Amino acid sequence: xxxxxxxxxxxxxxxxxxxxxxxxxxxxxxxxxxxxxxxxxxxxxxxxxxxxxxxxxxxxxxxxxxxxxxxxxxxxxxxxxxxxxxxxxxxxxxxxxxxxxxxxxxxxxxxxxxxxxxxxxxxxxxxxxxxxxxxxxxxxxxxxxxxxxxxxxxxxxxxxxxxxxxxxxxxxxxxxxxxxxxxxxxxxxxxxxxxxxxxxxxxxxxxxxxxxxxxxxxxxxxxxxxxxxxxxxxxxxxxxxxxxxxxxxxxxxxxxxxxxxxxxxxxxxxxxxxxxxxxxxxxxxxxxxxxxxxxxxxxxxxxxxxxxxxxxxxxxxxxxxxxxxxxxxxxxxxxxxxxxxxxxxxxxxxxxxxxxxxxxxxxxxxxxxxxxxxxxxxxxxxxxxxxxxxxxxxxxxxxxxxxxxxxxxxxxxxxxxxxxxxxxxxxxxxxxxxxxxxxxxxxxxxxxxxxxxxxxxxxxxxxxxxxxxxxxxxxxxxxxxxxxxxxxxxxxxxxxxxxxxxxxxxxxxxxxxxxxxxxxxxx
Amino acid sequence: xxxxxxxxxxxxxxxxxxxxxxxxxxxxxxxxxxxxxxxxxxxxxxxxxxxxxxxxxxxxxxxxxxxxxxxxxxxxxxxxxxxxxxxxxxxxxxxxxxxxxxxxxxxxxxxxxxxxxxxxxxxxxxxxxxxxxxxxxxxxxxxxxxxxxxxxxxxxxxxxxxxxxxxxxxxxxxxxxxxxxxxxxxxxxxxxxxxxxxxxxxxxxxxxxxxxxxxxxxxxxxxxxxxxxxxxxxxxxxxxxxxxxxxxxxxxxxxxxxxxxxxxxxxxxxxxxxxxxxxxxxxxxxxxxxxxxxxxxxxxxxxxxxxxxxxxxxxxxxxxxxxxxxxxxxxxxxxxx
Numbered sequence: 044x045x046x047x048x049x050x051x052x053x054x055x056x057x058x059x060x061x062x063x064x065x066x067x068x069x070x071x072x073x074x075x076x077x078x079x080x081x082x083x084x085x086x087x088x089x090x091x092x093x094x095x096x097x098x099x100x101x102x103x104x105x106x107x108x109x110x111x112x113x114x115x116x117x118x119x120x121x122x123x124x125x126x127x128x129x130x131x132x133x134x135x136x137x138x139x140x141x142x143x144x145x146x147x148x149x150x151x152x153x154x155x156x157x158x159x160x161x162x163x164x165x166x167x168x169x170x171x172x173x174x175x176x177x178x179x180x181x182x183x184x185x186x187x188x189x190x191x192x193x194x195x196x197x198x199x200x201x202x203x204x205x206x207x208x209x210x211x212x213x214x215x216x217x218x219x220x221x222x223x224x225x226x227x228x229x230x231x232x233x234x235x236x237x238x239x240x241x242x243x244x245x246x247x248x249x250x251x252x253x254x255x256x257x258x259x260x261x262x263x264x265x266x267x268x269x270x271x272x273x274x275x276x277x278x279x280x281x282x283x284x285x286x287x288x289x290x291x292x293x294x295x296x297x298x299x300x301x302x303x304x305x306x307x308x309x310x311x312x313x314x315x316x317x318x319x320x321x322x323x324x325x326x327x328x329x330x331x332x333x334x335x336x337x338x339x340x341x342x343x344x345x346x347x348x349x350x351x352x353x354x355x356x357x358x359x360x361x362x363x364x365x366x367x368x369x370x371x372x373x374x375x376x377x378x379x380x381x382x383x384x385x386x387x388x389x390x391x392x393x394x395x396x397x398x399x400x401x402x403x404x405x406x407x408x409x410x411x412x413x414x415x416x417x418x419x420x421x422x423x424x425x426x427x428x429x430x431x432x433x434x435x436x437x438x439x440x441x442x443x444x445x446x447x448x449x450x451x452x453x454x455x456x457x458x459x460x461x462x463x464x465x466x467x468x469x470x471x472x473x474x475x476x477x478x479x480x481x482x483x484x485x486x487x488x489x490x491x492x493x494x495x496x497x498x499x500x501x502x503x504x505x506x507x508x509x510x511x512x513x514x515x516x517x518x519x520x521x522x523x524x525x526x527x528x529x530x531x532x533x534x535x536x537x538x539x540x541x542x543x544x545x546x547x548x549x550x551x552x553x554x555x556x557x558x559x560x561x562x563x564x565x566x
Numbered sequence: 567x568x569x570x571x572x573x574x575x576x577x578x579x580x581x582x583x584x585x586x587x588x589x590x591x592x593x594x595x596x597x598x599x600x601x602x603x604x605x606x607x608x609x610x611x612x613x614x615x616x617x618x619x620x621x622x623x624x625x626x627x628x629x630x631x632x633x634x635x636x637x638x639x640x641x642x643x644x645x646x647x648x649x650x651x652x653x654x655x656x657x658x659x660x661x662x663x664x665x666x667x668x669x670x671x672x673x674x675x676x677x678x679x680x681x682x683x684x685x686x687x688x689x690x691x692x693x694x695x696x697x698x699x700x701x702x703x704x705x706x707x708x709x710x711x712x713x714x715x716x717x718x719x720x721x722x723x724x725x726x727x728x729x730x731x732x733x734x735x736x737x738x739x740x741x742x743x744x745x746x747x748x749x750x751x752x753x754x755x756x757x758x759x760x761x762x763x764x765x766x767x768x769x770x771x772x773x774x775x776x777x778x779x780x781x782x783x784x785x786x787x788x789x790x791x792x793x794x795x796x797x798x799x800x801x802x803x804x805x806x807x808x809x810x811x812x813x814x815x816x817x818x819x820x821x822x823x824x825x826x827x828x829x830x831x832x833x834x835x836x837x838x839x840x841x842x843x844x845x846x847x848x849x850x851x852x853x854x855x856x857x858x859x860x861x862x863x864x865x866x867x868x869x870x871x872x873x874x875x876x877x878x879x880x881x882x883x884x885x886x887x888x889x890x891x892x893x894x895x896x897x898x899x900x901x902x903x
Contacts, residue, residue: 044899051901107897110796114896115903119852124794128850134570135792138849141572156903 044108047156049098053090054161054168060090061171068178079179112155118146198243201382202234208378212371219368222257223375226250230379240386247383254376261325262369264555267538268325269362272318281311290363293356297349300340312340324555329358373535534558570787570849578784579847584775585633592629592772593622594763595756601845602747602862603630603721607781608788608844609837611744612700612720614685614866621749622760623723627681632772634781636678637715641696643688645731649695653705670707675699678715678778682722686732696720697739717778717785737825737869744834746866748882784844791840793851796895798836801856805832807892808868808885816891818884822874827867834863853894861885 064083071079109122125143128136209227212220230250237243259265276289281296296311303311319333332355339348537558582604589600599615603626606613615623624640631638641652654673660666674680675696682696699705700720704713722743724735740746752760763770807814809826819826838859839851865881874880896902 044902047901048899049901055900101899103897103899106796107899107902110895111897111899111902119848119854120794120797120850123796124792124850127794128792135790135849138570138572138575139792142849156901158901 044103044111044156045098045101047111047158048101049094050158051161052097053094054164056090057168058164058171060086061168061175064175065171065178068175072178072181083175112147112150115155115157116146116150118143118150121146194240197386198234198237201243201386202231205231205234205379205382208375212375215367215371217368217371218364219257219372223254223371226253227375244383244387247379247386251376251379251383254372254379258372258376259365259369261559262366262373263534263538264325264559265362266325266366266370267555268322268329269359269366270538271321271325272329272359273363275318275321281314290356290360293352293359297352297356300345300349300352308340308343308345312337315340320552324552324559326358326362329355329362332358377532530561534561570790572849574787575844575847575849578787578844581776581780581784582845585630588633588772588775589626589629591770592632592763593626594759595752596622596626596749599626599747599749601842602745603719604845605838605841605859606721606744607634607717607719608785608841609744609834610717610785610788611834611837612722612742614740614743614746615721615723615749616726616746617723617749618727618751619725621751623721623749624681624683627679627721629772631679633775634678635774635776635778636717636781638679638681639674639677640681640683641674642683643685643692645687645689647688647692649692650707652692652696653699653707656708668708670710670712672712673705675705676712676714678717678719680718680720682720684725684732685722686724686729686734688733690733690736693733693735693739696722697742701742717781737867740866741828741830743866744838745862747862748865788841788844789837791843791850793836793839797839797851797853797856800853800892800895801832801835803892804835804856804860804864804889805829807888808864814892816888818879818887822870822877822879822884823868824871825869827864831864831867835859838863857889860889 063086067082067086068079071082105126106123109126112118113120113122121139121143125139128139130136205227209224209231212227213224227250230246233246234243237246273289276292277287280287281292282299286292286295300308315333315337319330319337322330322333332351336348336351336355339345339351537554585604586597586600589603590597593600603613605611607630615626617623627638627640630636641647650673652673652675654671654676656668657671658666659669685693685696688696695705699714700718703716703718704711706712725732803814805827806812807816807826808819808823808831809815810820810823812826815823835856836851839855842855842858843849843851861882864885868881868884870879870881870884874884
């Protein structure tokens with residue numbers, strides 16, 4: 044009876060169980076639930092356990108058993124009647140008992156209580172199982188296209204790449220190498236163990252944050268200073284035949300001050316003074332040592348000058364080492380950002396923008412690129428390239444400055460780009476248009492500088508003007524990214540540019556201060 | 567204490583089979599009717615036969631009386647039939663000494679098998695006299711009660727056609743019949759057999775197959791056979807299902823039945839089931855016995871409404887559907903047969 048109950052109950056609820064499994068697999072497929080198989084196993088185990096427990100504790104009365112047996116054997120109420128009429132002194136009762144005994148003796152239990160098969164319900168269960176299997180074989184929905192085929196493969200690929208970065212960092216002699224390698228190896232292991240996309244992204248984000256905390260806020264200015272000094276001294280050595288390396292030059296100079304003539308000492312003092320000024324913003328310590336050396340040379344105190352130069356050489360070397368370490372941290376952080384972007388599907392998932400018509404009326408000077416309909420004065424050339432569609436949006440008609448914003452890499456339809464209007468000089472000034480700092484075009488992301496770039500013409504005035512006018516379908520393209528995301532790269536590029544000696548040393552401090560302010564705001 | 571044993575049961579079953587076989591030699595193609603009549607006899611009930619004339623109802627009673635060795639009477643009910651014509655009356659007789667006195671002259675009811683032919687043609691008063699005798703198994707004439715012979719079985723016939731000038735039996739009177747058997751016209755094969763038996767001028771004798779003592783012991787044994795509790799419950803549920811306002815009433819019952827069966831209907835089913843078990847040599851009643859007996863025991867106890875008449879729905883259809891709707895008691899355990 045218990046086996047029959049077990050079998051019948053299992054078959055009765057098998058379609059329900061099948062439906063539950065289908066739902067689990069469907070949820071697993073539609074969402075990043077990713078526990079379908081485990082939950083299915085749990086469901087089946089719980090179902091089986093519940094059946095076994097209930098079957099073991101099922102109350103089966105003698106009447107139930109005898110009634111079931113006589114129905115199974117078609118014994119026509121012989122057993123239940125025998126169960127009820129048991130008077131040993133009654134002849135009829137005795138005949139009933141004997142008849143029941145004969146029937147029971149000539150029967151088998153399997154015949155008395157057969158275990159039937161409910162084919163319809165088993166078919167339903169099989170259908171549900173097949174459906175669940177089919178859903179299980181489908182690629183999961185709800186993840187990025189790059190991961191839709193195989194999340195594990197994507198995570199493994201990223202983990203491999205991160206391990207390669209860690210190896211490269213380990214082979215370098217930067218002072219932050221050990222810290223970076225530890226972080227990257229831990230991250231690679233977490234990515235391999237990650238059971239969901241969200242978990243992997245969170246690990247990437249956490250590692251980025253930890254690396255970011257190690258980066259000195261003044262890193263860019265320090266980098267610009269030490270690299271600028273190194274390049275400056277490489278192109279214009281402090282002494283003829285001096286080694287290229289800046290710290291070595293300073294060391295040798297300290298040792299050879301006694302050999303220099305007074306005019307040479309005077310010229311050297313001027314040079315050191317200039318160098319000190321260029322280092323004031325990014326490397327105040329070195330700047331101070333160079334200033335001291337210059338003053339000592341001017342006063343004829345060669346010994347003090349030599350000490351200052353040696354200290355400056357040491358500061359330069361330590362500054363270079365520190366900048367390299369910070370650079371490694373920064374580049375590693377950027378690499379992790381790239382990995383996170385790839386996994387989260389951010390690239391290639393630009394949001395469609397609204398159609399707009401650009402119209403600007405501003406004055407100023409600048410260089411514009413683009414194609415379309417434009418009015419105004421200025422220099423413009425070029426042709427938009429890239430993917431997506433975009434259109435320029437001009438500034439306020441009444442404004443002197445105007446704004447060109449909302450642009451994106453276009454498919455040839457970009458129009459009306461003005462740039463650098465802020466350096467114009469003119470009569471009109473307009474501060475009424477703010478730069479939209481929420482999202483900007485990132486040439487770093489897109490890699491095509493011919494595309495339109497959002498600029499803000501702030502305070503532009505003067506002769507030049509760029510009027511952008513466009514009438515084209517617009518869509519924000521793939522390279523429109525949050526402002527804060529591109530700012531570090533801008534700062535990095537700016538720091539590199541400062542080291543190229545394209546600006547006079549006296550201007551470097553201004554540029555450096557400008558970008559430092561931007562960085563502070565971004566933080 | 568009952569001293570019945572299996573050999574007794576086997577013997578009773580053989581006697582019943584012999585009776586059915588003997589009657590069947592005279593009555594062709596009416597085995598269900600023969601069995602219902604035998605069951606009515608053993609269970610102490612009376613049988614109402616309904617069928618057109620010429621289907622062998624009288625022959626059936628005659629054959630039974632011959633097979634069992636019972637006395638037989640036949641009354642043709644007519645509108646002018648009086649109760650005294652059935653139960654008998656006091657007649658004035660003069661003795662040899664010249665005294666005159668009333669002597670009771672027994673009516674045809676004093677017999678073992680009574681065929682009340684076309685009972686619905688007599689007046690209700692006459693019908694009531696017979697029905698009272700059927701129920702009480704005695705008659706009272708001039709203040710004197712006279713028992714009827716034992717066994718006593720009435721087979722009353724009703725002609726479903728020619729209803730003009732008839733007095734249909736009221737429900738209370740119908741309830742006194744244990745069974746209502748429908749005598750259907752014979753099939754072609756059966757009719758051919760009837761022709762073969764009855765048109766040659768040779769009368770087929772029905773052999774005597776049982777003595778009256780054996781029949782009496784079978785009649786006495788019938789109510790002693792036990793019925794399991796779940797079968798009593800089954801019968802109760804069936805009877806409850808015949809009531810249109812009951813909880814177990816099916817849709818056809820609610821729609822077509824005006825009044826359901828009485829407790830006497832349940833008693834008839836149980837007694838008929840016991841008699842059926844006995845003639846089949848079983849010591850107890852089964853659910854199959856219940857289902858077999860139910861149509862004959864209930865078809866004259868259901869009062870149908872005008873919807874049934876209008877739509878041509880008969881009691882047999884309703885009873886058949888009802889028996890399907892009332893489940894036989896079974897274990898409330900999933901997977902049990």
